[in-house]
Amino acid sequence: MRRITYREALREALREALLQDARVFLMGEDVGRYGGTYAVSKGLLEEFGPERVRDTPLSELAFVGAGIGAALGGMRPIVEVMTVNFSLLALDQIVNTAALLRHMSGGQFGVPLVIRMATGAGRQLAAQHSHSLECWYAHVPGIKVLAPATVEDARGMLAPALADPDPVILFEHAQLYNLEDDLPEPFTADIARAAVRRRGDDVTLIAYGGCLSKALQAADRLADEGIAAEVIDLRVLRPLDTDTFVESVRRTHRAVVVDEGWRSGSLAAEVLARIVEQAFYDLDAPPARVCSEEVPMPYARHLEEAALPQPAKIVDAVRGLMGRR
Amino acid sequence: MIPAPPSGPVPYPREFALRLLADMLRIRRMEEKSAELYGEGKIRGFLHLYIGEEAVATGAIGALRPEDNLVATYREHGHALLRGVAMNAIMAEMYGKREGCSRGRGGSMHLFDAATRFFGGNAIVGGGLPLAAGLALADRMQRTGRITACFFGEGAVAEGAFHESMNLAALWRLPVLFCCENNLYAMGTAIERSESQTDLCAKAASYGVATRRADGMDVVAVHEAAKEAAESVRAGGGPCFIEFQTYRFRAHSMFDPELYRDKAEVEAWRTRGPIHTYSARLKTQGLLTEDEFQELDRAAMEEVRGAVAYAEAGTLEPVEDLARDLCGAGA
Numbered sequence: 001m002r003r004i005t006y007r008e009a010l011r012e013a014l015r016e017a018l019l020q021d022a023r024v025f026l027m028g029e030d031v032g033r034y035g036g037t038y039a040v041s042k043g044l045l046e047e048f049g050p051e052r053v054r055d056t057p058l059s060e061l062a063f064v065g066a067g068i069g070a071a072l073g074g075m076r077p078i079v080e081v082m083t084v085n086f087s088l089l090a091l092d093q094i095v096n097t098a099a100l101l102r103h104m105s106g107g108q109f110g111v112p113l114v115i116r117m118a119t120g121a122g123r124q125l126a127a128q129h130s131h132s133l134e135c136w137y138a139h140v141p142g143i144k145v146l147a148p149a150t151v152e153d154a155r156g157m158l159a160p161a162l163a164d165p166d167p168v169i170l171f172e173h174a175q176l177y178n179l180e181d182d183l184p185e186p187f188t189a190d191i192a193r194a195a196v197r198r199r200g201d202d203v204t205l206i207a208y209g210g211c212l213s214k215a216l217q218a219a220d221r222l223a224d225e226g227i228a229a230e231v232i233d234l235r236v237l238r239p240l241d242t243d244t245f246v247e248s249v250r251r252t253h254r255a256v257v258v259d260e261g262w263r264s265g266s267l268a269a270e271v272l273a274r275i276v277e278q279a280f281y282d283l284d285a286p287p288a289r290v291c292s293e294e295v296p297m298p299y300a301r302h303l304e305e306a307a308l309p310q311p312a313k314i315v316d317a318v319r320g321l322m323g324r325r
Numbered sequence: 326m327i328p329a330p331p332s333g334p335v336p337y338p339r340e341f342a343l344r345l346l347a348d349m350l351r352i353r354r355m356e357e358k359s360a361e362l363y364g365e366g367k368i369r370g371f372l373h374l375y376i377g378e379e380a381v382a383t384g385a386i387g388a389l390r391p392e393d394n395l396v397a398t399y400r401e402h403g404h405a406l407l408r409g410v411a412m413n414a415i416m417a418e419m420y421g422k423r424e425g426c427s428r429g430r431g432g433s434m435h436l437f438d439a440a441t442r443f444f445g446g447n448a449i450v451g452g453g454l455p456l457a458a459g460l461a462l463a464d465r466m467q468r469t470g471r472i473t474a475c476f477f478g479e480g481a482v483a484e485g486a487f488h489e490s491m492n493l494a495a496l497w498r499l500p501v502l503f504c505c506e507n508n509l510y511a512m513g514t515a516i517e518r519s520e521s522q523t524d525l526c527a528k529a530a531s532y533g534v535a536t537r538r539a540d541g542m543d544v545v546a547v548h549e550a551a552k553e554a555a556e557s558v559r560a561g562g563g564p565c566f567i568e569f570q571t572y573r574f575r576a577h578s579m580f581d582p583e584l585y586r587d588k589a590e591v592e593a594w595r596t597r598g599p600i601h602t603y604s605a606r607l608k609t610q611g612l613l614t615e616d617e618f619q620e621l622d623r624a625a626m627e628e629v630r631g632a633v634a635y636a637e638a639g640t641l642e643p644v645e646d647l648a649r650d651l652c653g654a655g656a
Contacts (some may be wrong), residue, residue, distance in 0.1 A: 072456070074463050101654070
């Protein structure tokens with residue numbers, strides 16, 4: 001057991017991958033000399049050189065596409081995109097090429113590519129650097145979408161993502177890089193299952209990424225009121241581990257989904273739909289959602305806070321389901 | 326102004342000279358039959374024919390080695406064929422049959438073949454260029470000695486993907502041979518109506534990419550340009566861009582009523598047709614007789630007949646396999 005930050009955990013995972021497999025290389029904007037926009041790759045250029053820690057031009061479409069090509073050509077690229085907002089410049093290559101290629105080619109060409117990007121709000125970076133568009137990618141068959149929300153997952157998810165024969169997108173919530181926690185040994189390294197982060201019998205809170213800590217904070221407050229909340233971390237946004245959250249809801253009979261994405265067409269909507277499809281008769285109250293307000297993320301601190309899911313909103317939602325408003 | 330038809334001596338041994346002709350005929354006859362089958366409803370979806378442009382794929386692919394990578398567009402039947410994908414598998418693909426080179430998943434626009442390193446069949450204009458840069462990057466990092474040939478139309482030059490890929494390929498000196506098939510129309514939009522700078526080589530050159538221009542109706546000019554460029558790319562000289570000036574004799578796709586160009590223009594370009602002008606040159610040189618031409622043509626039609634029979638006899642993928650190959654083994 002060691003205490004490290006989420007950032008250090010990601011860096012350790014990258015370093016391990018670069019050491020273990022000569023086919024692995026890291027490429028993206030400012031990953032090298034700058035040390036990574038969020039300092040994740042600091043020191044890696046010095047250790048592995050500019051071929052394998054490769055700075056790119058501000059050219060998301062081309063370097064993500066080049067990552068796809070390099071994966072087809074036998075390499076195991078890790079492409080870093082600075083934020084999910086910028087990844088929209090590469091959406092064509094991710095959706096129209098990486099995700100489709102295996103199926104469209106009749107199984108001949110897989111794309112073993114890992115794309116990492118920062119996502120989410122909370123640092124007053126305003127509307128073009130703060131959105132949470134994980135569900136856009138989670139909509140697309142042919143790619144896997146991961147959301148490490150803990151130090152352990154930041155450390156453990158990269159290796160199985162690289163071993164996966166298909167494209168995997170890793171969403172790192174920008175608020176988590178400084179998160180410090182104990183890293184268990186050995187650490188979990190699966191990219192298939194959701195995780196129960198807290199046990200409880202009265203209500204199931206389902207969250208991922210940056211919202212996990214908010215759900216856990218809400219669960220603490222609810223405990224003070226005598227409500228035992230179970231907290232599930234989705235971890236894998238595509239394919240969703242439906243069994244884990246449906247099993248929990250069958251037991252607690254109540255569900256609140258917490259999602260930093262906009263409410264309409266959100267991942268939370270998909271999770272709710274599955275609960276309603278598979279556990280309707282087990283529900284004691286209509287399932288609820290706490291999502292971001294449907295506005296572009298504002299700069300001013302109080303407005304940004306108001307736009308995002310917060311522990312207090314989650315507590316309120318749960319009280320509503322328990323008839324304790 | 327339409328240039329004079331290609332002329333002059335063919336500087337190749339007879340066997341190679343005739344192979345170029347035979348390959349152009351194979352594409353032509355396959356495409357003509359495809360159009361006919363489209364009319365019969367055997368081939369559906371979009372069908373983009375290469376008729377008129379055969380010299381480009383023939384001359385350029387003739388300059389590649391078998392181990393090289395090829396990335397193409399949705400007008401790629403000819404490229405697949407000359408890369409070595411069996412005509413049977415191409416025709417079966419257009420029929421949507423399991424025996425097709427993409428198991429019937431791709432159709433006309435998405436031919437793929439791992440065995441011949443044929444990476445599609447990309448129907449997003451410009452989408453193949455970043456892919457080609459990445460394949461070349463992988464080859465450079467693994468020191469394979471391979472090069473990647475990337476075909477695209479002049480319409481792709483308006484896409485950001487073109488400019489970003491030129492920059493990346495030149496910046497990293499990647500072994501890519503960019504083959505621009507300038508047939509003057511991006512679907513129905515003439516180049517002078519869509520490009521502020523119609524000198525395509527100037528655009529590539531502005532990124533530090535070596536450029537050439539060749540008459541895309543002249544298989545000799547195409548082959549010579551591609552051969553020299555491929556050698557330079559393979560020798561580590563960085564990417565090369567070739568503009569092949571060509572012309573599409575048929576409509577953009579089978580849905581295109583061709584309202585955007587004069588019939589007279591098409592007829593004028595037909596005088597520059599790559600097959601009849603090349604045959605005439607071979608005959609003048611005494612490398613080809615009319616009987617030999619007929620024999621090559623018969624062989625091409627025979628291959629097409631066999632491919633159609635193969636496709637007709639092909640089987641449909643069971644619906645239960647709809648989600649097959651969405652993810653790889655071990656995923």
